[in-house]
Amino acid sequence: MEKSKSLVDRLNAVNEYEQQPIPNNKLKGWRSFLGTYAGEHTAGTEFVIGPLFVAHGASAIDLVTGLLIGNILAVLSWAFLTAKIAVKTRVTLYYLLEKIAGKKFTLIYNLVNAGLFCFLAGSMIAVAATAVGIPFDMAMPQLTDVYPNSMGWVITVFVVGAITTLIAMLGFDQVSKFAMVASPWMIMIFIAAALAVLPRLGVTEIGSFWSVAESTIWTGVPLDGQSKFGFWHIMFFAWFCNMAMHIGMADLSLLRYAKKWEQGFSSATGVFLGHFIAWIASGILYSLFLIESKGSLTFAPGPIAYSAVGAAGAICVVIAGWTTANPTLYRAGLAIQSINPKWKTWKVTLFVGLFTTIAACFPALVMRLLEFVALYGLILMPVGAVIFIDVYLLEKLGLKSNYAEVKGVKLNWAVAITWVITLSLCVLINKLFGVEIFFLGLPGWFIAVVVYVLASKLIQKK
């Protein structure tokens, strides 16, 4: 039945209930959310983030405690912020944003989102390319690389990018189904790879793990040219790496199907499998690589996983990268298509795929993934703050919520001003006080709240 659907039908299916609240008989239970979150958060990025913590000199105790607390805060954000609003409004982020901020703002937001999606997909194409290049003895990128280091790398990235783009153009349904099938297997491979290499690190019984973890795996010493990560870096990164989804409210689209807001807690499966076990596992693999390569600066998840568990590891890197890149590319295409719905989806996706593949040629996209992920969340965060205030506070202050819809305007300047001022002040805090990007989300959220309330008062008085 699904196979016979045209692309237009599939696109229509994606937009189901986008312009209206979800009917009661379409709501989903716990099992659906537990599975979705577990699958979504064990992805290609996990092969990069865990090793980058090692490269940034995280200590074992900082890593474990930082991840535990950060992940708990992320789950609480999903439940108390996103899920509560999702259940209250039962519409997508885009529809809610259109009512609050207007069509013009939503268009700009979509474009920014699309650009960020492209870079994220690009980094995953690059990750997959490191595994595809193994049989060809391709020169792998280095931790300090910004530009492509060989023609072989560029060709491999283009091959992976072309296949990813082609599939995004033709078979999104099949990819999402394949990703669902791959998810439990990927989690197994992550855990198995880490377990299988532990004896090579000197761990032969569970009791000796912690001492090896402290002395050999997460030593607390950053690699040359890498900044030092402490507890706060890890905690804030774990909390904010999906900031766009929880505090930024992108997951309203998913959680609006929840029967009750408590189902937001099902995000725990995603963060504790993907952002705890998988990050720790990939960190262990990278640590072993560093020891056996005598501190090589090569940074290539493909060969690292292949060395640990053979072909299954390399396949896991390709599938993880590909299943993350593909839907991301597709979403970027849809976001750009919103500028002009008459544009053919396949043409937009082709253009987005080409742009993404060119970006993927630059290894800096992978090597600076931590900073990029933090930036991604930060850029989209003010919109989440606006939605939170609009839903809970504005009417209590005697102001109108859903202002753009009520007044019939295409651009609610209060939202635009909030976005620009919040991000400008975050840049200022970063430049003047040296506050790193990983920490800016928290003050940024409060800035956005204050600016939106003041701007709304000013604009709605006119």
Next chain:
Amino acid sequence: MKLLLKIISFIGLGLCIVPAILVFGEHMEASTCKQLMFLGTIMWFATAPSWMIKKEVPSDD
């Protein structure tokens, strides 16, 4: 048939984790583990789509 496919899938998934546990306990060579994990991978992907995709988006309603 569906039950058989499920059993093969879960044996495949088991082959992706159990050998690694045995390597950790120094009861198995790493090379054998790699071969078994590859076999498990093939078993999983050859069988799991047939029963997992049909049960897509399970509803608790």
